[in-house]
Amino acid sequence: MMFATAPRRRLSFLAILTILSTFVLSGITTAAHADEIMDRVNSGKSIRIGFANEVPWAYPGENQKPLGFVNAITMGVLKSMGYTNIEPVVTDWGGLIPGLKANRFDVITGGMYIMKNRCDNVNFSEPIGVFGECFIVPKGNPKGLGSYDDIKTKNAVIVTGAGYSTIENAKRAGVPAGNIMTVPGNSEILAAIKAGRADAGGMTYFSALHLSRESGGTVEATDPSLNPEWTFNWVGVGFRKADTEFLAAFNTALKAYLGSDEMMKAVQEYGYGNSQLPGDVTTAYVCENR
Template identity: 50%
Template sequence: MKLLKTNWIKTLALSALVAASSVQAGTLEERIADGETIRLGFAAAPPWAYAGNDGSPKGFVNGIAVDVLKRMGHTNIEPVLTDWSSLIPSLKAGRVDMVTGGMYIVKARCENMDFSDPIGAFGDTFVVPKGNPKNIETYQDLIDQNLTMVAPSGYNTLKDAKDAGVPASNITEVPGTTEALAALRTGRVDALATNVLEAKHAADIDENLDMSDPANFVGRDKQVVGIGFRPEDKEFRLAFNKALKEYIGSEEMMATVTPDDYIEAFLPGDLTMEDACKAN
């Protein structure tokens, strides 16, 4: 009996070791070879990325990722919807394989994950009440009038606002875009600081909201966006970049992204991931 119990304990220990190894093991290429799905991690942030009614990955970043993966011969894809602030931790913990949420390539993020080559370049602006009654165009306008703003956790606009001098007490941080828009609609804040695409989308779907003029916004320069990978998946990322190079700006791409408000003016041109990682 004692021998049987000892063998049973050894078997459990071995099983636990194998299970732990399988969770931690391998590159994305090895997971694919084992028949595992490619897990796309994104938050609900239309038109960049969101889940369709059937749970499928929607939005132009997901559309680009899915198209490029198909070109590489990969169709076994699984969407993973999470909070924006959980995207990089989920990638690092191995809960997702790619971050397709639509992240600006900034230095702090480059220190935590690797990015693909740019898939687009965009600027920031504000979502404001209809007619922009307080004439909010810049962070300085918030400071001069002692106004408040909101942004989702992890958005670059939180840091940008603080760097511009907006008091921390005038900045509200929330889990996601839904909560940010709710704060604006209910008058808890005066503006939502976000990217041009999300601002346009919010104004298009809500007649009580407007987008401030992006031409008058003072902040970071036009920022490139990429898809995130773990450093250990370098070979897969390079293969993705090779397929992306042939895809970017193509008729296939534009047919995929146009329904989600991506236009040719957003193409990254000669802007690079390497320069973006160094610049900010």
């Protein structure tokens, strides 16, 4: 009896160990793959969205209220997902990706182009729009600068923002590094043009249009179609690499929201229209080709 009973007890003990080990390992796996955003939401904390002062893309209003069409789209999608506890965090443009990676916020808006080097650091949502680049130039465009090729052939100086895709695009077009000036953001770009320290200010068409209106007629925006097709870019909302579960849910909600009457009404005041809708282009494609 003793020999018959002992093996049965041993098997039962091993079975218990196996079951316990499975639960422990399962718990470890779940913890390792848990989204930080989901953890915050489930614990009753806010979703922190980071953005810079980039009119009309994303910028702070009174009490740092998130304004701009990228913020409008992002908050519209989050609301459709049932999330309304949103905390805006305003920073400089160059601090968006480092701040996201350092867990200072959970989502970055700001009108950030989806680019291969950025895709290595953050996960982007599916595109929320497609946009071209142009310049602000002194009224009348005295040097006739409409494209990166013009900048190169006329040995002009272009000023742009630190971290802007304009820097890499100018280099790709053959503009010498010595002809590319970088400043913190759009207000400094405008100041450089007004002071005559640069001949053209490189930025997105929406930003250039806004600055031309705010400048009192001292600068004007060039036609983005004068630049080559490869300068057109798609914008996405940025997430940490670990937050894959939340990103998947966001993309599902984005697909239903993008181009809807509700969305188009929310972004109309910022100048976003049907021509900015991204169509069928995917983030995977853009990460490989931009």
